[in-house]
Amino acid sequence: MAETTGPAADVLPGSDMNAPLLEVEDLRVEFAVRGRRIPAVRGVNFALEQGKTLAVVGESGSGKSVTSQAIMGILDSPPGFVTGGEVRLRGVDLLQQDEETRRTVRGNHIAIVFQDALSALNPVWSVGFQLGELYRVHRGAGRRAAEQKAIELLDQVGIPDAKNRVGHYPHQFSGGMRQRVMIAMALALDPEVLIADEPTTALDVTVQAQIMRLLRRIQDERNMGLILITHDLGVVADVADDVAVMYAGQIVERANIHDVFARPAHPYTKALLRAIPRVDAVGRELEVIPGLPPNPAALPSGCPFHPRCRAADPERCGDEEPPDRQAAEGHLARCHFAEEVYRDER
Amino acid sequence: MGRYVIRRLLQALLTLFITLFLLHYLTALSVQIRGNPALLFFGGERTPDPAMLAQIERLYGLDNTCFDRPGDPCLGPFVERLQNYAAGDFGTTLNGNRDVGELLTIYIPNTLRLFIFSTITLVTLAMVLGTWAARRRGGLIDHSVRGATILIDSVPVFLILLAYVYILAVPLTNWARDIWGAESFMGQVFRPNYNPDYPWTTIIIPGIIVGTVGLATLTRLVRASQLENLGSDFVRTAKAKGLKTGRITVVHVVRNSMIPIVTGVGYTFAFALSGAVLTEGIMGIPGMGRMIFQAVQRQETNLIIVGLTVTAVVVILVTLVVDLLYAVLDPRIRYD
Incomplete structure (x- = not known):
């Protein structure tokens, strides 16, 4: 899968390939609202191994999405601040890195698929442009090469007639197809960790199943670590290896999927x-x-x-x-x- | 895209046609109800010689019998007028028998200058203040900007103009003349009235005033659309893609924010036309606004129609440009 275009920022400096893929330790996030500090994530711990899927389950407001944004480093601050803990990618604590390093980690090492693809894609640029942008910015690809890569990606996530669809705009795609575009965008730079933040919530049930199958297939092919954030235990059952249940900013239960369901x-x-x-x-x-x-x-x-x-x-x-x-x-x-x-x- | 452009062009033409007809119909009604403007030619007091009156009526296209029947749409004269316009003939004034087409060549450039200065002022200030307020959302600067623009917006434009003309203009002009001399740029720019020898310089201040007065709406629009885009999901996506802040702003925020702003500028431009009547009146600028105002006072039917036609054409053109820009900026409109 390492068919990169141009110079790749593929190895994170200081990383140890024998260290666990992603470890989150005692992660704390607070929001500053009217002079008060409100804790949203209160000491979250988990680890993710290569090729495994961790499902993070919880009601809205339990801190699932904030945790994922803190890992990505895309928390809106203010008001949100990471106030403690470590996020280690192959042993490197991302929270200690400067903004430039963190920026290269995004997309290259950790990528995220958001819930609502219609609002998560920019309405005024074609999907080809938005996909190709990753190659142009991170790999220095030219316009042509970037578009070619975009077509390949769209094809990989099962968008029919990718060659013609590449110039289309987000509003011209159906909900399921848009979510596939989102997934393609996350996969573009071949990340080791993929975070899917409620990837199927905005879709109807039959499309949900297709998207989940796609995610699983891609994870198998690429041997990525997948963090699947959802409020739907049903979605988790046949995809996840481990489950972390979140409540009020903490992981209240963490175990193997079979254990959690059985006992x-x-x-x-x-x-x-x-x-x-x-x-x-x-x-x-x-x-x-x-x-x-x-x-x-x-x-x-x-x-x-x-x-x-x-x-x-x-x-x-x-x-x-x-x-x-x-x-x-x-x-x-x-x-x-x-x-x-x-x-x-x- | 092609269909969108054609549809908008046809809509613009239809709007123009309807506007022209309404103008014609309203002025015909005014002649039918208020009486024959040709009488003005004779000072309005003496009863003129019927033969001479008939000649004058013929001269100004008032001889059609439809003008004696209140409510008659007078289609004959309407078609005639359209033909004349198409041939570049805009008729003459009742008062002084001047060629209206010639008057337009003097008046239109002055009003355009006023609009250029006011639009530049408006757009620059609104973009700067709106962006500033959006970045400091909820802070002192945000509240001050919004408060100040609303305050300016609440004061009528003529009040600001009068205050400028009677309080500031003379001392400023005297002060500048003492330093730079009467014939310099600085010596002219603060003048309380228009000077035909300096058609650009003496319109700068009125333009700035007109532009400032319309500031509140556009500033709030800029602020709101930037806030909306800065907090949008696709900006978060852009961050997650590892793009640099500069690229996110230029590629993912500015273009999206331009859509409502372009509309706003279009509206404000059309709105500024009404401001032009007062501004040109108070500052003595011989432009379209003042021309229309005086034409109404003197019952110059033809001049009113021509003047309003020109303004209607301008408004329709600006709206058309806005609609087309809209399509360039937003594919959702282009491919509808």
Whole structure:
């Protein structure tokens, strides 16, 4: 896959190919709103290996997208600020790099696919221009060569008649095709890590399945690490290797996909799984999680989930913030009763 | 694109035709209701000799009997007028029997100069202030810019002009003359009135004033469209692609922000026409605005029609240019 045009900024200085692909450690992000600091991401930890898929699941406002933007370094600041932690790509802490290095990491090493391709693509430039721009800026390709690469990319993501479509504008594509263009753009420079931020949320169900298949195929072909951000556990089930469940800016449960589905160790994950509509439960009322996600500006004391939790101990959970507990080998949950929940005793 | 251009051209022609007809119809009504303007030729007091009156009426195309029937659209004279315009004949004035086509060659350049200066002022100031306010969103500068432009916008243009003419112009002119001399650029630029020997220099200040007065709308438009684009998803995409800030601004923000701004400039330009009547009146500039104003006062039917026709043509042309620029800037319009 290393068919690069011109000089490639392919190796990050100081990187160690034996180090894990991407490690996020104690990442913290705050937003400054009217003189107040509001925590959006409160100490996130995870690791992503080459060729693996990590699904980050959570309700809106749980900090999934902010985490991905902090990793990319495209957080709007102000108001958003990374206030602590490390984001290590092959051992290099990106947060310590200067802006120029971070810029070359974007697209070259880590790329992102956004949710709504219609607004994420610039309406006044052709898709060919927007794709080719990556080769022109990062690889110094000429207009012709860049367009040729753009056609190849469109072809790879399954856009029919790529040669003619390359000069078309985003509004001339259907929703699914636009999302394919977004994916092509993310793949252009052959990144090692692809972040897909709710890539199928804006699409209808049949197209969702096509896009997920495309992402999986591409990941297999290129052996990338994929971070799949979604609020839909259904999407995760047959794609992900690992799952990280986010709540109130923290990862509350992290484990292998099979473990999470079979034996969740956090009451929140349990409630999420119960809330998935089931075909074999026709006529039964849909389960919901009572209450609303917490306001990051006024988090509940103790465990942020305790006001909505079925298994909460009113005294302990309201006072004491739970640490990460190991419910089983490689299965972490941020709950005082992780082991009991895991054994389905609570 | 081709179909879009043709459609816009046809629309412009149709608008022009309807405008011309309405102008004609309204003035015909005015003749029918208010009475025969040819009487003015005789001072308006004495009862003229019928033969002479008939001759005058023939001379100015007022002899058609449709002018005696209120409500009659007078299509005959309308067609005649269109034919004359097409042949470059704009008729003469009742007062002084001057050729209107010749008057236009004097008046149109002056108004154009006024518009050039006001548009330059308007666009530069609005772009600079709007961008500045957008960058400092919510801060002191943002609020000051928005407050100040609204304040200027709320003061009528003639008040600013009068204040300039009666308070500032004379002391400034005297001061400049003492330093640089009466015949220099600086000695002329602050004059309270137009000087035909310095047609460019003496229109600068009125142009700046007209441009400043229309500032609020365009500044807010620039600010809003820049904010919208700076915070847009595609700018975030551009960042995620690892583009440099400069490239993001030039390639992904400016072109998108230009779309509403171009429309705004078009509107303001058309709007400035009404400002021109007052400005040219107060500053004594012999331009289209003053010409139309005086023509209305003196019941110069022909002059009114010609003057308004010219303004209508200008407004339609500007709108057409704006529409075409729109298509150049935004493919969503081009391929609709």
